[in-house]
Amino acid sequence: MTRKLTILTSSLLCSGLLVSAQSPRHANPEKMNLADAVDFVRPPIMQITARINPLPGSAGQDATPPIFARLGTGFIVNSGGYVITARHIVESPEEAPTEGTKHLFVRLASPIVDLPDGTKFRGAFGTTEAEIVDEDAQHDLALLKMHQNPFQGEMGKIEIGGRSVSYLHGVATLSSVRDRDGEEIAVSGYPLENVVLITTSGHLATAQAFDTEEVPGAPTLRMPDTANSYLADIHINPGNSGGPVYAVDSGKVIGVCVAYDPAPVVFGDGGHESVKVNNRPIDYNSGLAVVVPIRYVIDMLKKNKLAN
Numbered sequence: 001m002t003r004k005l006t007i008l009t010s011s012l013l014c015s016g017l018l019v020s021a022q023s024p025r026h027a028n029p030e031k032m033n034l035a036d037a038v039d040f041v042r043p044p045i046m047q048i049t050a051r052i053n054p055l056p057g058s059a060g061q062d063a064t065p066p067i068f069a070r071l072g073t074g075f076i077v078n079s080g081g082y083v084i085t086a087r088h089i090v091e092s093p094e095e096a097p098t099e100g101t102k103h104l105f106v107r108l109a110s111p112i113v114d115l116p117d118g119t120k121f122r123g124a125f126g127t128t129e130a131e132i133v134d135e136d137a138q139h140d141l142a143l144l145k146m147h148q149n150p151f152q153g154e155m156g157k158i159e160i161g162g163r164s165v166s167y168l169h170g171v172a173t174l175s176s177v178r179d180r181d182g183e184e185i186a187v188s189g190y191p192l193e194n195v196v197l198i199t200t201s202g203h204l205a206t207a208q209a210f211d212t213e214e215v216p217g218a219p220t221l222r223m224p225d226t227a228n229s230y231l232a233d234i235h236i237n238p239g240n241s242g243g244p245v246y247a248v249d250s251g252k253v254i255g256v257c258v259a260y261d262p263a264p265v266v267f268g269d270g271g272h273e274s275v276k277v278n279n280r281p282i283d284y285n286s287g288l289a290v291v292v293p294i295r296y297v298i299d300m301l302k303k304n305k306l307a308n
Contacts, residue, residue, distance in 0.1 A: 031249045034186060038199050040251035041244060043170030044076040045197060047107040047125065047190040048085050048144075048242060073189030073243035074106060074144065075172045075253070077297065078306045081146035084297050085242030086258045087135050090142050106130045106146055108155065108167035109197065115161040125195075126155050126167040134304055139296040140258045143304065172244055175252035176295040179204050179230075187234055187257050187289065189243030201248065202234040205288060230255050230291035245291045255291035 032040065052067040074085035083106055090104055107125040115121055128148040135142050148154040150169040157164045179185070186201035207230055232245060236257055245255040265275040265282040274281040301307040 032251055034199075034201055034248050037186060037246065037248045037251045038188060038197075041075075041172065041186075041188055041246050041253070042109075042197060043168045044172040045188055045244060046074050046076070046083065046109070048072050048074045048083075048089060048130075049105045049107055049127075050090075051103045051105065053101045053103070070190065070193060070239060071104075072239055072241040073257075075242075075244045076169060077143075077172055077174070077301060079149075079151045079171055080306065081149035081151065082133075082301075082304075082306055083130065083144040083146060084256060084300075085142050085144060086256060087137060087140045087142040088258070089241050090132060090144070091135075104130045104132070104144065106144065108150060108169055110158055110160065111165055111168055113160045113163065113165065121160045124158060124160075126150075126158065128155060134300055136296060136300055139292050141256060141292060141296060141300060143300055172253045173251060174294050174298060175247065175250070175254055176293075176298055177254075178207055178293070179247060179254055181206055181208075184248040185232055185234070185245055185254065186248055187232070187236060187240060187243050187245045189236075189240045189257065191237035191239035193239065200234050200236065202232055205231040205233045228293065230293060231261070232289040232291050233287060234289045235287050236260055236289045240289075245289075253294055255293050256297065257289055258292050259290040261286045261288040261290060 048071045050069045050071055052069065054067070072086060072089035074083045076082065077084050105127050107127045110121070110124040110126070113121045128146050130144040130146050133143050133145045150167060155167055157166050181204055183204045184201070185204055186199055188197050188199040191198055208228070230245070234245075240257050241259070243257045244253040245257050246253045267273050267275060276282065298307060
């Protein structure tokens with residue numbers, strides 16, 4: 001049957017946006033451990049946010065203040081300031097009002113800096129607006145263009161501990177080679193309103209997953225959808241959507257995190273009857289993440305003449 005997916009979006013921002021990278025500290029060695037891979041992948045990763053401006057209220061009433069929402073994660077795929085993320089987070093954030101205008105932003109993280117007192121500085125963001133330049137609805141991908149390009153020095157620097165440093169930026173290394181079941185992989189992003197990069201790791205559960213769809217006019221027949229995917233045994237949460245999934249041993253991005261497979265809560269009597277609340281079944285995170293293979297990202301880059 002057609003897979004039921006839970007797509008990942010995050011929640012409202014509690015504060016306004018800040019305003020603008022750095023090459024990875026490690027060259028890409030022949031084989032990395034997880035810590036090396038996180039350092040290698042960190043610079044291209046960013047948080048995707050939005051400012052939603054509700055329509056003005058009635059005459060004489062104060063204007064409704066804008067809503068700031070954390071939507072998910074994205075990563076840079078071209079030094080022209082192009083970013084890949086999941087389409088569903090930029091198209092229809094759950095927190096957005098039905099009426100009003102929405103402005104997308106990408107937030108670049110500051111590097112982690114050792115301060116003279118022995119502490120570390122982390123968690124600041126530089127922000128620039130972004131716009132959608134292409135979409136792939138079938139594979140849940142969106143290509144964004146940053147209004148300010150950090151590679152051109154357009155996002156400025158930040159003063160940390162008497163040092164002037166750039167916000168992190170870099171171009172992700174992509175690999176379209178189909179990985180094998182059991183390969184060690186990781187996903188990094190900004191789940192659950194975290195303001196620092198969060199990484200979870202696991203293995204490729206299967207490289208052969210695919211969705212199915214009904215054949216038109218023959219509802220009892222089903223065929224494989226060309227939107228094939230990976231399934232990973234990695235626990236992900238709202239805010240991870242759009243983040244890079246990468247091979248630990250190389251740091252190369254093999255896919256985009258878009259959802260997780262939900263599992264039903266059932267009664268504990270050995271049966272399979274689902275637990276329901278208000279006649280709606282309850283699901284939980286199964287621990288299987290749905291990953292869009294990077295070849296669909298490469299196809300989008302080629303289409304827009306952005307592939308190297």
